[in-house]
Amino acid sequence: MKPRVALQDSTLRNGNFSLRIDPFRSEDAGLYEAWVKYNTEVHVCHVELGVITVNLSPPNPVIENELLLMSCNSSHRASLVETCWFHNEHPGLTSRTFCSSSGALFILHPTMSDAGSWHCQLRYSDKEIISATYSLQILGFDGPTSPVVYAAAGSAAD
Numbered sequence: 001m002k003p004r005v006a007l008q009d010s011t012l013r014n015g016n017f018s019l020r021i022d023p024f025r026s027e028d029a030g031l032y033e034a035w036v037k038y039n040t041e042v043h044v045c046h047v048e049l050g051v052i053t054v055n056l057s058p059p060n061p062v063i064e065n066e067l068l069l070m071s072c073n074s075s076h077r078a079s080l081v082e083t084c085w086f087h088n089e090h091p092g093l094t095s096r097t098f099c100s101s102s103g104a105l106f107i108l109h110p111t112m113s114d115a116g117s118w119h120c121q122l123r124y125s126d127k128e129i130i131s132a133t134y135s136l137q138i139l140g141f142d143g144p145t146s147p148v149v150y151a152a153a154g155s156a157a158d
Contacts, residue, residue, distance in 0.1 A: 030048070
């Protein structure tokens with residue numbers, strides 16, 4: 001996995017033997033085991049690393065008014081109960097929420113207002129909640145709603 005893996009050497013003396021994987025890939029998911037020997041003591045730590053993916057069809061950037069399918073999946077083993085999608089979940093912005101029993105969200109005619117941050121939340125039968133955020137880009141026309149634009153003679157018109 002080199003050069004994507006690093007130990008934080010500066011924190012080892014403080015008991016932090018974290019492993020950093022950058023960039024993380026789907027195939028990195030699985031069970032990890034760490035052994036730390038200090039004097040005569042050996043400490044063992046097991047961590048299961050899961051993965052969550054957000055897929056777009058067609059891929060990002062999406063063209064305005066073209067059918068869009070966004071799906072969210074994870075490697076979690078329990079049964080999926082519900083998937084919720086949140087759009088622009090920030091104070092002051094218009095927020096939209098969509099929930100279903102599958103991991104997919106269809107947007108029939110995406111517009112420029114669909115661009116931005118989409119947050120996918122997966123809820124499982126064992127009460128586990130897993131989430132990811134995806135930045136959606138839309139290619140389209142973000143101009144006036146009226147096809148007629150007036151400009152003063154002698155000035156610039158955009």
